[in-house]
């Protein structure tokens with residue numbers, strides 16, 4: 914089962930979404946997007962845990 918996330922589900926005014934075969938691969942893509950587009954979000958362990966709750970199985 915692949916993994917999917919969208920910024921819209923996180924309450925962001927952002928149309929970005931992504932999917933990847935595994936959560937680990939998806940987190941790499943998410944971190945790149947957050948660093949590029951959501952510089953206000955610090956990738957603390959707490960925030961990473963919150964992001965992971967938004968990941969869906971597709």
Ligand SMILES: [Zn+2]
Nearest residue numbers: 920927929950
């Ligand atoms: Zn975004």
